[in-house]
Amino acid sequence: MFCDPFNLATPGILDLKPYQPGKTLEALEREYGITNAIKLASNENPLGPSPEVVKYLQSSLAAKTASLYPDGSGLPLKFALSELHGVTPEMITLGNGSNDILDLIARLFLLPGSAAVFSRHAFAMFYVVTKATSAEMVIVPDKNWTNDTEAILQAIDDTVKVIFFANPDNPTGTWTRSDELYHFLQRVPGEVIVVLDEAYAEYQTSPDYPKTTEWLSEFSNLIISRTFSKAYGLAGLRLGYAMSSEKISDLLNRVRQPFNVNNIAMEAAQVALGDQKFIKKVVNLNNSERERISKSFERIGLRYIKSAGNFITLHVGIPGVEVFEQLLYEGIIVRPLAGYGMPECLRISIGLPEENDQMIKALAKVLNKS
Numbered sequence: 001m002f003c004d005p006f007n008l009a010t011p012g013i014l015d016l017k018p019y020q021p022g023k024t025l026e027a028l029e030r031e032y033g034i035t036n037a038i039k040l041a042s043n044e045n046p047l048g049p050s051p052e053v054v055k056y057l058q059s060s061l062a063a064k065t066a067s068l069y070p071d072g073s074g075l076p077l078k079f080a081l082s083e084l085h086g087v088t089p090e091m092i093t094l095g096n097g098s099n100d101i102l103d104l105i106a107r108l109f110l111l112p113g114s115a116a117v118f119s120r121h122a123f124a125m126f127y128v129v130t131k132a133t134s135a136e137m138v139i140v141p142d143k144n145w146t147n148d149t150e151a152i153l154q155a156i157d158d159t160v161k162v163i164f165f166a167n168p169d170n171p172t173g174t175w176t177r178s179d180e181l182y183h184f185l186q187r188v189p190g191e192v193i194v195v196l197d198e199a200y201a202e203y204q205t206s207p208d209y210p211k212t213t214e215w216l217s218e219f220s221n222l223i224i225s226r227t228f229s230k231a232y233g234l235a236g237l238r239l240g241y242a243m244s245s246e247k248i249s250d251l252l253n254r255v256r257q258p259f260n261v262n263n264i265a266m267e268a269a270q271v272a273l274g275d276q277k278f279i280k281k282v283v284n285l286n287n288s289e290r291e292r293i294s295k296s297f298e299r300i301g302l303r304y305i306k307s308a309g310n311f312i313t314l315h316v317g318i319p320g321v322e323v324f325e326q327l328l329y330e331g332i333i334v335r336p337l338a339g340y341g342m343p344e345c346l347r348i349s350i351g352l353p354e355e356n357d358q359m360i361k362a363l364a365k366v367l368n369k370s
Contacts, residue, residue: 011112012134019128023333037331040349040359043170043200043311045233047285047352049268050278053234056271057264065263072258077266080273085213087243093252096260098199098227098240102164103129104252105223105242109161109193110135117155118164119147121172121340123197126164135161145305146174149184156192163188166197167210171337171347173307178210185219193248195223200309202231203283209308213243220245228265230310231282232272237265286310289350296360302367311349313337316367320346323366330362 006014022041029037048054056062078089095101106129110116115136118126122139130137138160140151147165156163168175176184181196188194196212212224223244229235239261242252272278293312297304303315316323320336323346327334335347348359 010132010134012131016128016131019124022335023328025333028328028331028333032328032331034329034331037333038351038355038358039333040351040355041333041335041347042235043230043309043347043349044235045231045282045310046350046355047233047278047282049233050272050275052275052278053268053271056268062264062267065267068263070259070261070263070266074261074266077270080270081241081243084273085243087213087216088246090246091216091243091249093242093244093249093256094261094266095225095240095242095256097229097238098197098225099125100238100260101225101240101242101252102126102195102197103132104255105162105193105195106130106133106135107255108251111161113159114161115157115159116162116164117152117160119152119169121145121169121342122147122164123166123170124339126166130162130164142172144174145169145172147176149176149180153184153187156189160192162193162195164195164197166199168200168204168308170199170309171311171313171335171340171342171345172305173309173311173313174305175204175209175308177208179208181210181212182215185215185222188221190221193221193223194219195225197225199225199227199230201226202279203286203310204308205283205287206308216243216245220247223248228269228272231279231286232269233282234265234268234272237262237268239265239269286350289353289356292353293348293350293356293360300360300364300367302363311347313342313345313347314363315345317344320344323363326366327362330366332359332362334359 025037025039074094078092081092082089102125110133112134115138116130117138120139120142138155140155223242225242227240305313324336337345
């Protein structure tokens, strides 16, 4: 009997396209015959994980856990996170990357006929998880590439159940200061869930960056999502987490898959949390290189968005995909941003100093800058 699954699928999913990951180093080297390629496209940590994590991954302990189901509660990791952030273990939900957390939130709170609000140029997963539930999207204009808190507040109506808000944002790299964000949360209705995606929080050194975990007791509709993929260098192990009220955490854990986080990821994360000296090294390198690259862009006359993440979004003045393709021949992989409504922009991750030098030289060559 003939079956057309497209007639059976959830309507919102029909509007989605499979995620297109960036080109890998292996693919570039194979297709272009380049042997010294560098990837600056996915906001990965160029230093990799902590040396202590590497020791764990190379140990027999990691191999022994591969045949065993994970601890579905993840309590040892939750205890470590609760000590770091000053929350209770019951307020933490573990996810297979922070994308998994965002998906859990959408499945829990969004239905057909309800709506989620987020900013133009916001993180692509906000769009994906909302559409997958067949909920509506309310996309508000940004303010100088930053989340416009006033515009978001004005967009709230009876259908809005969730606000997605990345701070710092991706791919713009901009961020909202503590006083503005706190005032925003005070005015959001209590029946609207606010999701603060803080994937790049570890890179923040400004005293004005919000200490949002201190607000969880005041705002019972607040969910904070974090990841081990960026500063901790564990992108390949897929581990993220949410912090929220115990009631929200209880609900998230009801829809979470029992073994959504694997043993090796949880063990590696605990080791990583114990090496905060390495995280300081990561942050110092990133922030100094980000400043140096920004000055290089200024010297060669290129416009960019001032970033608080481990990347910089650059305005190239022509279709970004054209520059992206030309950079491939120079052995450089970056991220074109047409899919984010930024067709003349590229997002460039911060690499090691020698990688950044290679990128700047190649970019100047492609754009005929000196």
